[in-house]
Amino acid sequence: MHLPLPLRLALTFFLLCVTYFTEAQGLKIDRINPTNWFVGMKNQQVQLLMHGPNIKGTKVKVTYPGVFVERVQTVENPNYIIVDLTIASAAQAGTIQLQCTKIFPITEKRQNATVISGGREVTITVPYELKARTAKPQTVSSRDLVYLLLPDRFANGDPTNDQFSDLADTQSDRNNPFLRHGGDLQGIIRNLDYFKDLGVTTLWLNPVIENDQALTDEGGTRRSAYHGYAFTDHYNVDKRLGGNEAYLKLIKTAHEKGLKIMQDAVYNHVGNRHWIVRDLPSKDWLNQWPEYQNTSYKDQPVVDPYASKQDRKISQDGWFTSFLPDWNHKNPFVANFLIQHALWTVEYFGIDAWRVDTYFYNHLEFMNTLNQRLLEEHPNLYICGENWVNNVPNQAYFVKNNLSVPWKSNLPGAIDFQLYFATNESLNQSNNRWYDLLGQDILYADASRNLIFLDNHDLDRYFSVIGEDFNKYKMGITFLLTTRGIPQLYYGTEILMKNFKNPTDAEVRKDFPGGFPGDPSSKFTANGRTPAENEAFNFVRTLARYRQQSTALQTGKLTHFLPQDGIYAYFRHDSQGKVMVLLNSSKETKSISTDRFSEVMNGVSTARNVLTGATLSSLKQIQVLPWSSLVLELH
Ligand SMILES: [Ca+2]
Ligand SMILES: [Ca+2]
Numbered sequence: 001m002h003l004p005l006p007l008r009l010a011l012t013f014f015l016l017c018v019t020y021f022t023e024a025q026g027l028k029i030d031r032i033n034p035t036n037w038f039v040g041m042k043n044q045q046v047q048l049l050m051h052g053p054n055i056k057g058t059k060v061k062v063t064y065p066g067v068f069v070e071r072v073q074t075v076e077n078p079n080y081i082i083v084d085l086t087i088a089s090a091a092q093a094g095t096i097q098l099q100c101t102k103i104f105p106i107t108e109k110r111q112n113a114t115v116i117s118g119g120r121e122v123t124i125t126v127p128y129e130l131k132a133r134t135a136k137p138q139t140v141s142s143r144d145l146v147y148l149l150l151p152d153r154f155a156n157g158d159p160t161n162d163q164f165s166d167l168a169d170t171q172s173d174r175n176n177p178f179l180r181h182g183g184d185l186q187g188i189i190r191n192l193d194y195f196k197d198l199g200v201t202t203l204w205l206n207p208v209i210e211n212d213q214a215l216t217d218e219g220g221t222r223r224s225a226y227h228g229y230a231f232t233d234h235y236n237v238d239k240r241l242g243g244n245e246a247y248l249k250l251i252k253t254a255h256e257k258g259l260k261i262m263q264d265a266v267y268n269h270v271g272n273r274h275w276i277v278r279d280l281p282s283k284d285w286l287n288q289w290p291e292y293q294n295t296s297y298k299d300q301p302v303v304d305p306y307a308s309k310q311d312r313k314i315s316q317d318g319w320f321t322s323f324l325p326d327w328n329h330k331n332p333f334v335a336n337f338l339i340q341h342a343l344w345t346v347e348y349f350g351i352d353a354w355r356v357d358t359y360f361y362n363h364l365e366f367m368n369t370l371n372q373r374l375l376e377e378h379p380n381l382y383i384c385g386e387n388w389v390n391n392v393p394n395q396a397y398f399v400k401n402n403l404s405v406p407w408k409s410n411l412p413g414a415i416d417f418q419l420y421f422a423t424n425e426s427l428n429q430s431n432n433r434w435y436d437l438l439g440q441d442i443l444y445a446d447a448s449r450n451l452i453f454l455d456n457h458d459l460d461r462y463f464s465v466i467g468e469d470f471n472k473y474k475m476g477i478t479f480l481l482t483t484r485g486i487p488q489l490y491y492g493t494e495i496l497m498k499n500f501k502n503p504t505d506a507e508v509r510k511d512f513p514g515g516f517p518g519d520p521s522s523k524f525t526a527n528g529r530t531p532a533e534n535e536a537f538n539f540v541r542t543l544a545r546y547r548q549q550s551t552a553l554q555t556g557k558l559t560h561f562l563p564q565d566g567i568y569a570y571f572r573h574d575s576q577g578k579v580m581v582l583l584n585s586s587k588e589t590k591s592i593s594t595d596r597f598s599e600v601m602n603g604v605s606t607a608r609n610v611l612t613g614a615t616l617s618s619l620k621q622i623q624v625l626p627w628s629s630l631v632l633e634l635h
Pocket of ligand 1: 156
């Protein structure tokens with residue numbers, strides 16, 4: 001075929017244009033976070049973080065009733081655009097089409113320079129779902145009993161998901177305390193009746209979000225992120241736990257059985273293999289330092305009116321570890337990313353409460369905003385924060401409080417480390433420290449919202465701390481289930497699991513016996529438990545179940561009396577009833593006269609021993625055995 005000269009020249013020019021394309025010829029969006037959103041939110045704004053190779057400059061249009069693109073923002077990294085949408089209250093659930101258009105420049109070489117000679121417009125359509133809201137979180141309160149468990153270490157309900165070759169950590173080995181053991185959400189689902197039987201109402205799971213982290217070197221050993229505190233993709237539950245589907249199933253099944261779910265949130269830091277960290281939108285998404293700066297782990301500079309700015313900055317902006325980068329919450333994109341994930345989690349999964357990790361390490365204004373956004377959507381949502389501090393004023397500072405201070409926290413509940421310390425002292429030094437400690441509740445706006453505990457995943461196990469003394473064990477359990485606050489048990493405490501964190505945390509995070517294939521016995525059943533384990537289990541269950549039907553113990557007023565002669569006496573009482581608790585932390589049997597309790601005991605003549613069922617026909621003098629507790633329902 002012979003073309004006329006002008007046509008031949010034109011074709012040559014066109015081919016040159018194609019040859020000298022310097023930009024990607026396609027437009028691709030590989031991620032959008034949040035992965036979906038909801039109609040009918042009180043706050044009508046949502047900010048989509050969109051990622052794809054060199055998408056900077058992309059325009060976004062939406063044609064959908066009630067949905068408007070407010071603006072498209074760019075950041076340093078050309079692999080992102082950030083799209084602000086308004087979703088008006090009239091908008092209906094459905095799939096919107098994000099029409100993304102980018103003009104790719106066409107360049108050509110003219111003499112020694114490359115010049116743009118035209119543009120090629122590429123449009124793609126990305127579906128994005130707006131779901132209807134269905135979540136109705138039930139509040140967690142002092143009516144509840146919370147059970148904390150570590151999903152990798154509790155029960156393996158699906159051995160096919162123990163390890164994956166496409167993850168950074170491909171191993172699973174129950175013989176190695178630092179590797180993953182294969183526990184998962186299906187294992188928890190399988191044992192929901194165990195919690196019901198024990199009198200538990202709420203499960204707090206250590207984090208379930210994907211931790212696609214490589215093994216790290218810590219103290220000369222290779223360790224996995226089996227604990228879950230190093231997120232790598234906020235919108236996916238770890239597939240070794242069963243993924244989003246298993247989490248949805250757990251929550252649905254738990255709710256059907258009358259159990260609630262509290263999720264563990266980590267806003268302070270993130271896994272160094274998080275997809276955002278590996279391709280940062282801009283450097284200031286993380287708190288950056290000229291050289292690596294670890295946090296000092298100190299709360300005092302955060303509270304202290306005399307603290308140096310540098311000390312405070314190191315506490316809050318220093319990194320938790322070198323492989324847990326610290327989010328910069330002062331960057332509004334980061335703040336939105338984390339706040340929206342919290343809101344999304346409540347709506348998408350239907351969780352009932354939040355426990356917030358490493359609270360004071362976060363920018364505190366950001367935390368107030370986050371709490372407020374959650375409470376705007378769900379006013380009854382329970383949120384408690386971990387502040388591992390050493391005195392009541394500092395603990396109160398980070399929750400709603402009665403302090404006159406320039407910055408006021410709006411966090412509903414404290415994780416009550418001070419009462420934990422006081423309980424250990426009371427049991428190991430016989431000093432009834434719990435009496436003095438509770439007196440300092442004047443500093444909290446509402447101490448009944450504090451989460452109280454005997455141990456958790458970061459602490460020596462309770463049974464070891466009290467020298468494996470079964471009498472002390474019962475006293476501590478009695479106190480936990482009868483004083484003010486929201487009691488929390490750590491998995492295995494009910495079956496006398498023990499150990500100190502020596503040499504490492506892994507010692508207090510052992511597998512729940514019977515949760516894993518091949519276990520020689522199952523502590524989930526009375527038959528598999530030893531007599532001592534059954535005695536412990538039954539003790540917890542008796543009190544937990546009694547508590548479930550005693551409004552006095554759940555929400556009644558607490559009146560306590562000055563400890564005398566080693567006896568700490570207190571009452572929980574309301575219009576429905578009165579419960580008397582006597583704790584004898586001395587080596588002798590004590591016979592106490594009840595005359596001085598008349599302001600509460602007025603009109604009371606008999607009592608039932610809640611733990612034994614025995615009736616006491618006279619209450620003038622009550623005998624309390626050495627190192628023992630009495631819980632009496634007064635009539
Ligand atoms: Ca498994
Ligand atoms: Ca921080």
